[in-house]
Amino acid sequence: MWAARLAAHCLLLAAATTPLHARAAEESESQPPAAQAPTWSGAVSAYLNLPRSSDAYVTGIAIANRGALHLEARSNYEGKDAYSFFAGYNLSAGEAVRLDVTPILGAVTGSTNSVVPGFEAAVTGRYADAYVEFEYVPNAKPSSYTYAWTELAFRPVDWFRIGFAGQRTRVYENGRDLQRGVFAQVKGKRISAAVYCFNPASHEQVIVISSAFSF
Template sequence: MRSVEIAGGAIAALLALMAAPCRGDPPLEFRHESYVGVAPSADDDVTWTRVLWLDRGLLHVEARYGYEGDDIATALGGLHFAGGSTLTYDVHLALGLSAGATSGGVVAYRAELVLGTLDLSSEGELFVEWSQRAEAFFFTWTELGWSPIEWLRVGGAMQRTRFYQSARDVDAGPFAGVSSESIDVALYLFGLGTDETNGLVSIGVTF
């Protein structure tokens, strides 16, 4: 628990530094995401992952809990790039440290391309446990979405995770979500038609 407290203190310090107002600084962008997954075939069939990030100009700070596994907290810092007109892009690159049930180093990215009503997004993380260097794991999540109307988004997603054991290295399935100006909710289904069907609900809040 001591390692979790240290990680929590580091996260709080980073967030406070980012949030401190400075004259002439670009505006602060904030987002919080929660993911609740249900995998009936897993020993721990319900998972809860929380992600908080802050962007200010090129600077990016992020805190995660339950992303790499149960009872693991992660603090990351890095860079944020965004731009474009007809085709827009949004990219995060970050390095971080994890502590809790296990500890390790993290290299992470998040990228999104948007063209009209179509979007392609991907995020990934290489997690290297210090106690087991040979067992590095690469988490990844990719989505292809379509927004036929402003508040509705549908498409397909694929993920590679170790929250549950699967006969497939990568799981794929459909999703559907709704959104308002600052809140979005989506439902994802993976492994449809198999004994390893599982679902995930995501809730995001942006300020």
């Protein structure tokens, strides 16, 4: 009996003299970790447009994402000397085949002034992907207009994409609303570069050279 009492007293003494920080560490290890707050990610891209029938210019696009929040700014996209700003909501589904959709709403100012609704969407598989940017500019001059950029790509390896591209725009002064062509892109961990050739073998040919940095 006395041995059991002695053991109980020893256990109580050890518990009372255990450092508080040691007990706190043990308690924290036994509890599930708190959910981490979402972090910022995004990319900055520049597109050098080289239309055969008009002057060269640069289109800039900056994107920032934090969880479901999507922010974006563009220059020379809806038109030369036009500047647009958007906010959107990121949605995604699927694993083997992934679908990402981002409805956006923004405004354009400069050479064109309007409220602009639109969306961005991508379908990504193991060796192929498709992407589209779409926006409607109700007050574009001389009339309302739909702008779009699309890509359909094959990826034989993770760092290389090749495929078809299309662009509906009024910026090029070649009499075509829809530009069709091919492209190739190389991708690193943070930096990527691509070359697009729209309307190949035509007097209305447009070469676009892009570079992007992601974070």
